[in-house]
Amino acid sequence: MKKISLKTSIDLTFAVFLVAFVVLAYSTYNRAQSVHHNRLIVNQTSNINTVLEKVLSSAIDIETGARGFTITGDTSYLEVYKTGDKNLAVWIDSLHSMNETDALQLQKLDTIKRLVESRKIISAHIIKTRKEEGMEQAVSIVKTGRGKEVMDSIRASISSYQNESVRILSKNLSETEENVRARNANFILFVIIAFIVVVFAYVKIRQNAKQMVFDKIIQENLMNELTVQNQQLNDFANITSHNLRSPASNITALISTIEENSTVEEYQMIFEMLKKVAQNLNDSLNQLMEVLHIKKNKIIDKELLPFQEIFSRTLESLQGEILKSGAIIKADFSQIAQVEYSKIYLESIFHNLISNALKYRDKVRIPEINIRTEKKNGNIFLHISDNGLGIDLEKNGHKIFGMHQIFHNHPDAKGIGLFMTKTQIESMKGKITVSSEVNVGTTFTVMFVP
Structure with a gap:
């Protein structure tokens, strides 16, 4: 059997190295794309929860404006009511655009929209009654507790919406962590193969070789940001x-x-x-x-x-x-x-x-x-x-x-x-x-x- 020359051995080794490099590079690229995708989801989830808080805040403004006007008759509370009404439309539209492809979240959003409309109708009725019939009639409407029930339902719906967003966020964070670990494993594997190739090809030329491994974890940075x-x-x-x-x-x-x-x-x-x-x-x-x-x-x-x-x-x-x-x-x-x-x-x-x-x-x-x-x-x-x-x-x-x-x-x-x-x-x-x-x-x- 003919002995393989050093030149052929080096050529074959580098051919194997090149194939391994391409495979690992492709795998690492896919993992990086997955991490990027999950980052976008993390950012979107954060934005959705922020907008949900603003929806709740605007709904509270509507309630506060109506109640404040009912109790005091001060028309400045109507500005709070109008501002909350105007902002609600903006935030609801924002939520809708953020969830155009998610049927489940759109269904929850429809529920929130219906509850918000009910809250607006009740508040408008209270304000109209206060203007036309006086404070006692308006207060009697408030005492029915219907407005409070609707606000409690709005809070519950928003909480459910946020919990689902957090669940999705946790899932994607877990996937991101797995992808980071897999990418790091690919990187380590690539370093090992490169090290073996270098040692095999240049053992007679270079007696000493040093290996450097650099490890950077994206998940740690994301968690630090969320903690802040x-x-x-x-x-x-x-x-x-x-x-x-x-x-x-x-x-x-x-x-x-x-x-x-x-x-x-x-x-x-x-x-x-x-x-x-x-x-x-x-x-x-x-x-x-x-x-x-x-x-x-x-x-x-x-x-x-x-x-x-x-x-x-x-x-x-x-x-x-x-x-x-x-x-x-x-x-x-x-x-x-x-x-x-x-x-x-x-x-x-x-x-x-x-x-x-x-x-x-x-x-x-x-x-x-x-x-x-x-x-x-x-x-x-x-x-x-x-x-x-x-x-x-x-x-x-x-x-x-x-x-x-x-x-x-x-x-x-x-x-x-x-x-x-x-x-x-x-x-x-x-x-x-x-x-x-x-x-x-x-x-x-x-x-x-x-």
């Missing part, structure tokens, strides 16, 4: 629940002050307070939407803000808690009357620090809160002091501004306010400090950097 998005949603949910909880509790507190023998003047006074709290609640909702815009664009608008105006708005939104506690609140802005700052952030700072002073008051003495401003070393300082329960700084000082940190047993304590306040202040290059003594009181000092 989930954290942003969680942070916004915490901020929203914290900012809206106080106006809601104040409304409850104001209503609880009304008794059977209350005079007409007392009713009128409470109603005026409720109107202010409701207006501030509506402003808070608008401001939270502005927070999203700011966070997205990373631009924080500043304006010249009078401290007295922000302070007065804060007291209006906390009227219920102030009446309930009998708190004495004094403010002195004579040294520094205004500051150039973000309005959203400054209102949040006042609200969080004053509401905390009311929330953690000492039950055995009348709450006293003193607020003043001063200017020192070119910086503006805001001091908010109380005579409440105080904080053991030696024990808890290092975690006082941490997320979900609670130092007193209070049913409404969530550990969000101080964390959010510190984050907002530091985003404006400022600083917040605290001094406190247990059973004596607490002073928060905010430094505004020009």
